[in-house]
Amino acid sequence: MSTPRIGVLALQGAVAEHARALQAAGAEVSTVRRPTELQGLDGLIVPGGESTTMARLAAPVHLMEAIRERHAEGMAMFGTCAGMILMADQILDAEALTGFERIGGLDVVVRRNGYGSQLDSFTGALPVSGLPEDDLSPLQAVFIRAPVIESVGSAVEVIASWQDRPVAVRQGRVLAASFHPELTPDHRLHQHFVQLAGARLNS
Ligand code: GLN
Numbered sequence: 001m002s003t004p005r006i007g008v009l010a011l012q013g014a015v016a017e018h019a020r021a022l023q024a025a026g027a028e029v030s031t032v033r034r035p036t037e038l039q040g041l042d043g044l045i046v047p048g049g050e051s052t053t054m055a056r057l058a059a060p061v062h063l064m065e066a067i068r069e070r071h072a073e074g075m076a077m078f079g080t081c082a083g084m085i086l087m088a089d090q091i092l093d094a095e096a097l098t099g100f101e102r103i104g105g106l107d108v109v110v111r112r113n114g115y116g117s118q119l120d121s122f123t124g125a126l127p128v129s130g131l132p133e134d135d136l137s138p139l140q141a142v143f144i145r146a147p148v149i150e151s152v153g154s155a156v157e158v159i160a161s162w163q164d165r166p167v168a169v170r171q172g173r174v175l176a177a178s179f180h181p182e183l184t185p186d187h188r189l190h191q192h193f194v195q196l197a198g199a200r201l202n203s
Contacts (some may be wrong), residue, residue, distance in 0.1 A: 004198030013049020035066035043197025048081030055100035077199035107133035107153030114148025
């Protein structure tokens with residue numbers, strides 16, 4: 001069985017934390033700042049941080065377009081918090097992103113900062129479906145200026161909810177979460193993503 005190669009978009013945000021979690025989950029990890037660094041990747045994590053900053057830093061090298069193209073060719077994607085905003089097909093309260101390329105590909109509507117400001121950050125314990133060994137023991141989910149998932153398309157599976165709202169979803173080879181799974185020692189979502197990204201290697 002070959003080791004899945006997973007990149008972490010490293011323009012800004014929680015890069016080192018994702019890299020550590022991916023390594024713990026058994027992936028070969030690299031950082032991505034320009035399109036050529038996407039070559040040969042089975043999956044890419046777009047971390048939390050600030051979506052407007054990431055979109056601005058990606059623009060000069062057309063990185064968002066390159067990610068979209070590599071995803072169309074089969075690369076899996078995992079967007080957390082700001083990363084999910086960049087993958088959502090539709091975003092609300094996102095004037096600051098107007099005119100900037102995003103990745104898209106996830107059939108959801110999200111509202112930026114829908115869970116409030118930094119001061120409204122909170123942690124919730126929630127079961128996630130579809131994790132390795134169907135382990136439903138609650139995952140500690142850290143929400144920081146998190147986007148609200150307002151609605152999901154018919155091809156999108158909700159794998160975790162918080163107070164009756166979806167907070168983690170999967171659509172084919174795309175995984176996304178409103179929260180920060182890299183900030184807690186529980187790496188089950190990263191394991192799930194590494195398996196998802198590596199699936200075609202072993203098929
Ligand atoms: N509110 C941030 C944004 O719009 C996301 C916050 C986060 O990633 N923790 O990009």
